[in-house]
Amino acid sequence: MALQNGHSKKQLDVVVVGGGLVGSLEALYLAKRGHRIRLYEFREDIRYTPQARGRSINLALSVRGRRALKDVGVETHMIEEHGIPMKARRIHRMDGSTYAIPYDARTKQCIYSVGRNYLNARLLQGNLTFT
Numbered sequence: 435m436a437l438q439n440g441h442s443k444k445q446l447d448v449v450v451v452g453g454g455l456v457g458s459l460e461a462l463y464l465a466k467r468g469h470r471i472r473l474y475e476f477r478e479d480i481r482y483t484p485q486a487r488g489r490s491i492n493l494a495l496s497v498r499g500r501r502a503l504k505d506v507g508v509e510t511h512m513i514e515e516h517g518i519p520m521k522a523r524r525i526h527r528m529d530g531s532t533y534a535i536p537y538d539a540r541t542k543q544c545i546y547s548v549g550r551n552y553l554n555a556r557l558l559q560g561n562l563t564f565t
């Protein structure tokens with residue numbers, strides 16, 4: 435296999451096992467590089483199953499995660515329509531009072547709460563526009 439700058443120039447047949455967040459994102463990255471991908475998932479297809487098994491709690495998406503999504507063409511659409519910005523964490527003192535600690539007071543960035551299955555389904559969709 436010819437390698438240049440750490441990347442294979444040859445089109446490869448790649449099998450990805452597990453269509454969760456990591457597997458589906460990795461499959462898109464590899465497809466973007468021109469490889470042929472076959473993705474195997476144990477669960478039923480969450481795109482067509484309203485009550486899919488597995489993790490369900492919302493995901494807190496940081497700037498690093500959003501960058502990865504943007505790389506495969508997802509970020510803007512998903513964040514705008516489904517993301518709930520979380521600008522700070524609320525601390526509860528023993529006396530019942532509370533205060534907030536911003537996630538990033540300097541750059542005013544925030545993390546976004548997103549539906550895990552929604553995000554996973556978007557990544558599995560596979561008809562994304564690469565940027």
Ligand SMILES: Cc1cc2nc3c(=O)[nH]c(=O)nc-3n(C[C@H](O)[C@H](O)[C@H](O)COP(=O)(O)OP(=O)(O)OC[C@H]3O[C@@H](n4cnc5c(N)ncnc54)[C@H](O)[C@@H]3O)c2cc1C
Nearest residue numbers: 451452453454455456457474475476477491492493494495
């Ligand atoms: C309660 C909770 C809250 C979390 N909150 C956050 C958060 O806010 N932000 C954050 O960044 N991370 C969070 N995480 C971590 C995040 O969920 C994981 O890092 C992420 O889900 C890992 O993705 P994954 O694709 O590796 O695994 P998974 O999402 O578990 O996907 C693995 C997939 O592989 C499939 N599979 C397993 N075995 C096989 C097999 N033999 N053949 C085929 N398919 C198989 C499974 O069915 C599953 O779909 C949280 C985790 C938990 C438990």
